[in-house]
Amino acid sequence: MKFYSTRNKNLEETLSYSILNGLAPDGGLFMPEKFLSLDLSQCRTFAEIAFEASSKFVDGDIDDEELKNICNEAFNFPIPIVEIAKNTFVMELFHGPTMAFKDFGARFMARMVSALKDDPAQRTTVIVATSGDTGGAVASGFHGVRGIDVVLLYPKGKVSPLQEKQLTTWGDNITAIEVEGSFDDCQRMVKESFHDQTVKENLNLTAANSINIARLIPQMLYYLHAVKELGSKELIFSVPSGNFGNLTAGVFAKRLGMPLKKFIASTNINDAVPRYLESGAFEPKPSVKTISNAMDVGEASNFERLMDLYGNSLEDIQKDVTGYSFNDELTALRMKQLYEEKDYLIDPHGAVGLLGAEKYREEQSDSESPIVVLGTAHPAKFNEVVEDHLGFSPEIPHRLSVLTDKKKNSIPCSNDFKEFKEILLGKRR
DSSP states (O other): OEEEETTEEEEEEEHHHHHHHOSOTTSOOEEESOOOOOOOTTOOSHHHHHHHHHHHHHTTSSOHHHHHHHHHHHTOSOOOEEEEETTEEEEEOOOSTTSBTHHHHHHHHHHHHHHHOSSTTSOEEEEEEOSSHHHHHHHHHHTTOTTEEEEEEEETTOSOHHHHHHHHSOOTTEEEEEESSOHHHHHHHHHHHHHOHHHHHHOOEEEOSTTSHHHHHHHTHHHHHHHHHHOOSSEEEEEEOSSSHHHHHHHHHHHTTOOEEEEEEEEOSOOHHHHHHHHSOOOOOOOOOOSSGGGOOSSOTTHHHHHHHTTTOHHHHHHHEEEEEOOHHHHHHHHHHHHHHHOOOOOHHHHHHHHHHHHHHHHHTOSSSOEEEEEOBOGGGGHHHHHHHHSSOOOOOHHHHTTTTSOOOOEEEOSOHHHHHHHHTTSOO
């Protein structure tokens, strides 16, 4: 299969080029040239679903046996779907190694990069901007992989302490850069790297954010899992949204023929996309810090893909996507209420997703349609938020608690690309 640029449909590349380069040469994002019909009737396990769906995009670039092995290795953890109210479910996507949904994309991408490289010994630099969970998942997925260097950029003081430990305690082939600025600054510097001639001449560069098509393919898989598990003809998904890769992946699943009725784009006060869905004007603003920090994105990169999928038609996207935003006060209150009423602890991002689901039900007067809220991170990753608003510290799973005593190792950097470029080229470490 070929993948075209969102900025020029005539610019087509192979899967290998699309993954190993991250961005199209014109700065656009890669999109599959077509969506093939998908039949999951014979699939019994998540790995089988993953193989069947991803093979529609891989299409011969990797042989079937290798792709099956990638799916079996990448997705070897459970994905519970918990009913917390009548016809309202939380799909827990945080049972992987770093306890966030980003494990799906990062583990799949790490194995795809290894499989697609012509020379395993040739060094490739993977750069990623993170507002919280992405960087930890990418570090985990690529740690120790031969021929891969990972550079993580994260905004200073804007990730939780546990998230920061997941970014800065790896060593070896993982370098963490602590940026004086916002996630948008980090994301901007990543994109600038791909257009800088000196960087391109000295490094084989790819991106591990959801701008990389290798992240979106695996993120569509849990939508398929929910369809298979719940057996509903029409599911609604409430998606905690920041960079909008997760929601875009859901639209991918729908385009494969899956019975997905509606997507709810649930955001915090960084609400450029809900405002667009309301007014038709896309007006990004500088990101604002919230307790749901992974969604603190001012300008969503994958909005460009969404516009491509819907032909830049506001009317068409409104048929599939509804957007709401919620402030920290409402988010914390919903976390507290859910715990007191149902003895279920949800993280701030999941709480935003739940608020979106409930507002949609209220507006549509719909109590019967099943809504699946994507539970994107384990609440223990936000133990300070839980303690501040619920009055207790959640039990921290062992895989997170072992990070507590590890030494942070990061490189400070301003939000000036020139300074980051020096670090990236090894001139200042």
